[in-house]
Amino acid sequence: MVRDSRQVKGGTSLDKKVAFDEDRCKGCELCIEACPKEIIHLAEHFNSKGFHPATVTAEDQAKCTTCLLCARMCPDTVIEIFRPDRVAR
Amino acid sequence: MAEQILMKGNEAIAEAAIRAGCRFFAGYPITPQNEIPEYMAKRLFEVGGTFIQAESEVSAINMVYGAAGAGTRAMTSSSSPGISLKQEGISYMAGAELPALVVNMVRAGPGLGGIQPAQGDYFQATKGGGHGDYRLLVFVPASVQETIDLAGQAFELAERYRNPVMILGDAVLGQMMEPVVLPEPADLAKIPQKTWATTGTGGTRRPNVINSLYLDAELCEKHNYKLQEKYRQMAEREVRYEEIGLDDAEIVLTAYGTSARVAISAMKRARSEGIKVGMIRPITAWPFPYEPFRKTSERVKAFLDIEMSAGQMIEDVRLAVQDRAPIFFFNRMGGMVPTPKAVLEEIRRIDHSVKGDKLGGRLGV
Amino acid sequence: MSVKVFERPKALSDVIFHYCPGCTHGVIHRLVAEAIDELGVQGKTIGVASVGCSVLAYNYFNVDFQQAAHGRAPAVATGIKRCLPDRTVFTYQGDGDLASIGTAEIVHAAMRGENITVIFVNNAIYGMTGGQMAPTTLIGQSTTTSPGGRKPERAGRPIRMSEMLSQLEGAAYIARVSTHNAAQVARAKQAIKKAFQAQADKKGFAMVEVLSTCPTNWGMTPREALKWLEENMLPVYPLGELKTEPGLPEPSAVKTTVPTREVKTE
Numbered sequence: 001m002v003r004d005s006r007q008v009k010g011g012t013s014l015d016k017k018v019a020f021d022e023d024r025c026k027g028c029e030l031c032i033e034a035c036p037k038e039i040i041h042l043a044e045h046f047n048s049k050g051f052h053p054a055t056v057t058a059e060d061q062a063k064c065t066t067c068l069l070c071a072r073m074c075p076d077t078v079i080e081i082f083r084p085d086r087v088a089r
Numbered sequence: 090m091a092e093q094i095l096m097k098g099n100e101a102i103a104e105a106a107i108r109a110g111c112r113f114f115a116g117y118p119i120t121p122q123n124e125i126p127e128y129m130a131k132r133l134f135e136v137g138g139t140f141i142q143a144e145s146e147v148s149a150i151n152m153v154y155g156a157a158g159a160g161t162r163a164m165t166s167s168s169s170p171g172i173s174l175k176q177e178g179i180s181y182m183a184g185a186e187l188p189a190l191v192v193n194m195v196r197a198g199p200g201l202g203g204i205q206p207a208q209g210d211y212f213q214a215t216k217g218g219g220h221g222d223y224r225l226l227v228f229v230p231a232s233v234q235e236t237i238d239l240a241g242q243a244f245e246l247a248e249r250y251r252n253p254v255m256i257l258g259d260a261v262l263g264q265m266m267e268p269v270v271l272p273e274p275a276d277l278a279k280i281p282q283k284t285w286a287t288t289g290t291g292g293t294r295r296p297n298v299i300n301s302l303y304l305d306a307e308l309c310e311k312h313n314y315k316l317q318e319k320y321r322q323m324a325e326r327e328v329r330y331e332e333i334g335l336d337d338a339e340i341v342l343t344a345y346g347t348s349a350r351v352a353i354s355a356m357k358r359a360r361s362e363g364i365k366v367g368m369i370r371p372i373t374a375w376p377f378p379y380e381p382f383r384k385t386s387e388r389v390k391a392f393l394d395i396e397m398s399a400g401q402m403i404e405d406v407r408l409a410v411q412d413r414a415p416i417f418f419f420n421r422m423g424g425m426v427p428t429p430k431a432v433l434e435e436i437r438r439i440d441h442s443v444k445g446d447k448l449g450g451r452l453g454v
Numbered sequence: 455m456s457v458k459v460f461e462r463p464k465a466l467s468d469v470i471f472h473y474c475p476g477c478t479h480g481v482i483h484r485l486v487a488e489a490i491d492e493l494g495v496q497g498k499t500i501g502v503a504s505v506g507c508s509v510l511a512y513n514y515f516n517v518d519f520q521q522a523a524h525g526r527a528p529a530v531a532t533g534i535k536r537c538l539p540d541r542t543v544f545t546y547q548g549d550g551d552l553a554s555i556g557t558a559e560i561v562h563a564a565m566r567g568e569n570i571t572v573i574f575v576n577n578a579i580y581g582m583t584g585g586q587m588a589p590t591t592l593i594g595q596s597t598t599t600s601p602g603g604r605k606p607e608r609a610g611r612p613i614r615m616s617e618m619l620s621q622l623e624g625a626a627y628i629a630r631v632s633t634h635n636a637a638q639v640a641r642a643k644q645a646i647k648k649a650f651q652a653q654a655d656k657k658g659f660a661m662v663e664v665l666s667t668c669p670t671n672w673g674m675t676p677r678e679a680l681k682w683l684e685e686n687m688l689p690v691y692p693l694g695e696l697k698t699e700p701g702l703p704e705p706s707a708v709k710t711t712v713p714t715r716e717v718k719t720e
Contacts, residue, residue, distance in 0.1 A: 028476030075480025082456035144562035151526035155533025287518035292497035
C-alpha cells in the first residue's frame with residue numbers, strides 16, 4: 001500500500017498549473033463538479049486502479065486560474081496546484 | 090526488616106500498585122472493591138498520577154487501554170459484574186499487546202448475584218472471558234501479603250509479556266485486614282523504556298500504532314501465532330503454586346484464594362487426627378500448575394478440590410490428574426464460604442472411603 | 455517557473471486511501487492533516503482511530519495512533535491525554551461510533567472537559583457494515599435496516615450530537631461544518647484548526663461534526679451525493695459554531711513513566 005514515490009503524469013509543460021497524481025485518482029468527479037472553468041474531465045484510459053483518472057489537457061492548463069477548488073474537494077489528494085512565481089505568496 | 094502494619098486487602102493492593110509504579114487508575118464503583126478506587130482517588134494525585142472515576146466499566150478499561158498505550162503503568166479494578174463489562178477492553182488489550190493490571194474482587198453471580206465472596210469467575214479469568222484466543226496471567230493470592238507481593242510483580246510481568254495481568258481475589262481477601270510489610274517504592278527511572286508506546290514521534294521515528302485489527306486473514310493468523318507463542322512462554326515460565334505436606338500425603342487438597350485458607354485450616358486439623366493430608370495451592374490460575382498435580386497423582390489416594398463455585402478449577406485439576414486418582418469436590422456457592430469443619434468432615438469421609446475397598450464418594454468425579 | 459501552492463500535507467502518510475470513490479472521508483483526513491501541519495504539532499500528536507470506515511485511519515496519518523474499540527475512542531483518548539498532557543490527542547469517529555455505541559464515552563469526555571479534539575464524521579449511515587440505519591439517519595432515508603425509509607414510530611428521529619454536547623459546561627468548542635462544496639470545505643478546515651487550537655490553549659473538550667457523504671451506501675454518484683447532503687442533511691443538521699466559549703480548566707495531569715523526549719514545535 002505504501003508508495004515509494006509520486007508519479008505525476010499528464011502533461012510535461014513546466015508552467016503547468018494543475019497536476020494530477022493519476023494513480024491516486026478514483027474518478028469520482030468531485031473536482032469536475034468544483035471547477036468553475038469546466039476544464040477537468042476524465043481521461044479515456046484507465047489508471048493502475050482501473051479508474052478513468054481526472055485530467056486537464058495541456059491546452060486547457062492555460063485556462064486554470066489556480067483557484068484551488070478542485071484540490072480542496074478532491075478526497076484522494078490527487079491534485080497539486082502551481083502558480084507562476086509572480087503571484088506566489 | 091521493614092515495619093509491619095495492619096492493612097485491608099483492597100487498600101493494600103492499591104498501595105502496592107502505586108509503589109510498583111502505577112500512575113493511572115480508572116474505575117467505577119462496585120461492591121466489594123470500592124476501597125481500591127477510593128484509596129487511588131486520594132493517593133494517586135499525591136504521587137503525580139491520575140485517578141478517573143469513569144462513566145462505566147467499559148469506559149474505565151478503555152481509559153486504561155489509552156494510558157497503557159501511552160506508556161504509563163495503568164490499572165483498573167472491579168468486581169464480577171463490572172469485570173464482565175470490561176471483557177471487551179481486556180480482549181482488545183490482549184490483541185493490541187498492552188500491559189496493565191486488572192483486579193477482580195469476585196462476588197457471587199450470575200447476574201447481579203450478591204456482594205459476598207465467591208469464586209465463580211475462574212472460567213472467565215482463565216479461559217478467555219472476552220472474545221478471541223487470548224490468555225491473561227491470572228494470580229490467585231490467598232493473603233493480603235501475597236496480594237501485595239503479586240501486585241508488585243504484576244506490572245513487571247505485564248510489561249515483559251506486553252499482556253494484561255489479572256489478580257483474581259474475592260470479597261474476603263479485599264475486606265479482611267492482616268499485618269503486612271509493604272515494599273519500597275519502585276524507581277520509575279529504572280522502568281524499561283517502552284519503544285512501542287504512542288508518545289508522539291517527536292519527528293525522530295516512524296509512527297507507533299497500537300492496534301488489534303488485521304483485516305488480512307493471513308496476517309491475523311500470523312499475529313495469533315505470535316500471541317500463542319507468547320502464552321506458551323508464559324505457561325513455561327510463570328507457573329506458581331505452593332505445595333504443603335505432600336511428602337507423605339495420601340489425600341491432597343487443592344483450593345485457591347479464600348477457599349485455600351479454609352482448606353489449610355481443615356488440613357491442619359486432619360493432620361492432628363492422623364489423616365495424611367497435603368495440599369497444592371495454585372498461585373497462578375493461568376498458567377495452571379498441571380505438573381505438580383500430574384506428578385502427585387501417581388502416588389496419592391485421592392484429591393479433594395474445594396471451591397466457592399459450582400466447580401470450575403476442578404476441570405483443570407481433572408486435566409492434570411486424569412484417571413490416575415479419584416477427585417472429590419466440596420463447594421459452597423452464592424457468597425457462602427465453606428467452614429474448616431465442613432471440609433474436615435469431607436476429608437474424614439474420603440479417608441474412610443479410600444481406606445476401605447470402595448472408592449467414589451458422593452461427589453467423587 | 456512556478457510555485458506549488460497546494461500539495462498533500464506532511465501529516466498524511468503516502469498511502470492511497472481505501473475509501474470508495476468520492477467519499478469525503480478523504481477530504482476530512484486531509485483537513486485534519488493540514489491543521490496538524492499548520493499548528494506544527496505532528497511530532498507530538500497521537501490519534502485515536504474508531505471502528506467504522508475510518509478504522510484504518512492509523513495507516514493514513516503520519517503520527518502515532520491507537521485503534522480503539524467501537525465507540526470507546528474518547529475513553530482511550532482520555533487515558534492518553536491524562537498521561538501525556540503536553541501532547542495533541544484527537545479522535546476520529548463516525549456517527550455509528552460516536553452517536554450510537556459510543557454515546558456514553560463522548561458525553562462523559564465532554565462532561566469532564568477532557569482537553570482533546572474530536573472529529574465527528576456524520577454521513578447519516580453505517581458505511582463499513584453495509585449501509586444500515588444510524589441514529590443520524592434522516593426520516594424517510596432508506597437504509598438496509600430501515601427499508602422504505604426511517605419511520606419515527608419505529609426508529610425514532612435523528613440525533614443531533616453537537617446540539618446535545620454544546621449544553622455541557624466542559625465543552626469549549628463545538629461546531630458543525632460540511633463538505634458539500636469547496637467553500638464549505640474551507641470553512642470546515644477553519645473549524646478543525648480551531649478545535650486543535652482549543653486543545654493547544656488548554657480550553658477543554660473540542661468537537662467538530664463534519665457532514666459527509668456515503669455515495670456507495672446512499673446509492674448515488676459522488677456528485678449526486680454532494681447535492682443530496684446539501685438538500686437533505688443541512689435542514690436537519692444546521693451548520694455553524696454551536697459553542698465557542700472557553701470551557702473548564704484542563705483536568706489535572708499525570709507524569710508519564712516514559713522518559714519524555716524533546717518535542718520540537720514551531
